[in-house]
Amino acid sequence: MARHSFIQMSKLPNVKGRISYITSHARQENLYATYRIADNEFWSNLARESQQEFKRSGTEGKCIEARELIIALPEVYTKYEPQEVLEDFTEEFHRRYGVECVSALHHNKRKTNYHIHLIFSERKLLPEPDIKIATRSVFYDETGKRVRTKKEITGEDGQIRKGCTVIKKGEVYESHLFTVKDDKFKSEPFLREVKEIYTDLINRHIADPEQQLKVFDKNSVYLPTKKIGKNNPKAAEIEADNAARQEWNRTADMALLSGIEETKILEIKKEEIHQKASQSIKEKGWLPTLFRSIIGRAKELLQSLIREKDMPPKPTLDMDMAEFRRMKNLMIKAQEGAREIRRLQDDVLPKLKAQLADTKGLFKGKERKALSEQIQQTEKEIAAKLDMLPDILKEDGYPDVQAFMRTFREMESVVEQYSRDLAEWERQTSRKPSAAAKEQRRPPEKQSVLKHLREIQDKNRQKPPQRQRKKSIDRDSR
Structure with missing residues (x-):
């Protein structure tokens, strides 16, 4: 990301x-x-x-x-x-x-x-100080609150109580140098x-x-992580919280690549994380471990949807669409990475854990240790591959999986519409119309479609860097 x-x-x-x-x-x-x-x-x-x-x-x-x-x-x-x-x-x-x-x-x-x-x-x-002059004596009690009469700030001894103030007629009782x-x-x-x-x-x-940086979009499928400040006494707690959030974000990337709709992921995020966390805070207050368990259950729900979802890539269109084909190849590459992660998660890791559970006995210590090390190595490999998934797409300028999938679906829609337009044109030209009619019924230009595809890509890719406003800000340019 x-x-x-x-x-x-x-x-x-x-x-x-x-x-x-x-x-x-x-x-x-x-x-x-x-x-x-x-x-x-x-x-x-x-x-x-x-x-x-x-x-x-x-x-x-x-x-x-x-x-x-x-x-x-x-x-x-x-x-x-x-x-x-x-x-x-x-x-x-x-x-x-x-x-x-x-x-x-x-x-x-x-x-x-x-x-x-x-x-x-x-x-x-x-522009000018706002000065208020007392037209009669003004009285303030010990708290600075204005009262109506002198009696309200007078003690039993007949003297003005300590801390109270009297502004006499003609004196400044209030002045303002600033706006509200x-x-x-x-x-x-x-x-x-x-x-x-x-x-x-x-x-x-x-x-x-x-x-380049971007502002976190709270309406995206991802969860934000928190910054750990200097000497923060809750650093370990925040670090564990961030780890849970990153696990959700990685799973969201997998879900998008698996073909699960963005709206479905957002629905799970809202109902299983935000709403349940809010309800938990109302009932029990802020409990970090409980919040992490809420994220964990939401992640497991999303993973179950991923397992149910078939991930084969669609057939490549037999058209001169270089831009679209390059994106499709990138999609296949990312899906292959996701498929390998699923193999490790759903096949390799469960088998190793089952072998470890079955390896019992006094003389099986070395085997258990070897299996434990394999499990740890496999978990590290899964985490590393999950972190590498967005990097595959960054090669083509996309900041994260969500932006890539949005672009891909929009481009796919344009290509399908182009195919329908071309089929309609072929149906019309099969009737052998006049030369003038043929000119009016020319098929959509491929170049215009490619231009539209590039516009979609540019919209979802990271913005190109703007020209520096101050040349002197960069020492290397001097």
Whole structure:
């Protein structure tokens, strides 16, 4: 399967502290570049006004002063100038959304994760400060909530209680430097849009189509895997969870190559994984082992459908369709790989396990050990062949099995329609019409069909890399 981009958004209850942390060379071992569109005064004013509004609202929880994006970059980006990369990505966000930003470019401690931190404001500066002058005395209690009368903040001793505030007539009781928060920044469509924007921007500087990234499609047949962060206490649990998800994804590839409809796989994914996992969480809370068992049962159901499905390739059309025949040969090659995997899964492995179960006795230790090693080797061979299945199709530019099967079915439909059109033309010309009528009844041009096939392929293949916007970003081009 193709590599997916990783772009994550989080809320910041202490924006000044976070900015200090990501931009400090003393606190970051591998800090390569920083970039600011707004100065420290802007972020101080933003934090103060956000806290004041939050206090006045009486809302429980933490005040969110700003938001942060973490954008993972492929390792190929380490050969580009860090400052130019950071400015390019930050200015892209500023240009599109018009809010202030501060950013930093890091490596993690082990230098395995090259990434950008991009902090942005959800508010914009007002053209002029909005200052409110008290036309009469204004009273606030200890929580910052406005009350109607002085009596409400007066203690039994007749004095204003500690923590309460009185704003006298003619004084400023409220001022705003910023607009209200823009709700779009906390919406799912916004995050999806940002992922698309930055994935495209990353791919502009990756020449090899096979190395380009794509945004994970939650409506695909695949399950997403999770990123394991630095010093994550649940690293082992996430790793086991990812392994279960990858097993499902491999089985989905096998199902597609076996001829099982994409809609059927999506139906199993929805009913056997999503719905059952949701029900389990409602009843018992999040139980990682239970979730993995849900995925395992769904995978077994999909495997049973694969066993029932016949996989012979359709006869090759006797037509001058070079594009279609090449795809068909690729299909046969992939199906042969899938057939070999099924032989190992359904024939070789069960026989070895049965032999191991029957090998009993005090003096059979060596035989049991040899059989156990054969079983482990066979399981490794199955896993390796499953991982290689998508690579067969990448040779022709397809990011994964799902994209290939979509293309193949569309092309097959075009070829069949062409055959029907040609048969109809032959039926009409058998009546020996006039020369003018013959000209009107010319058969469909093969070249136009081939053009249509190429259009379908281009739509489902990975997009070709776009021209770099900044030549100076690539050191090798200098």
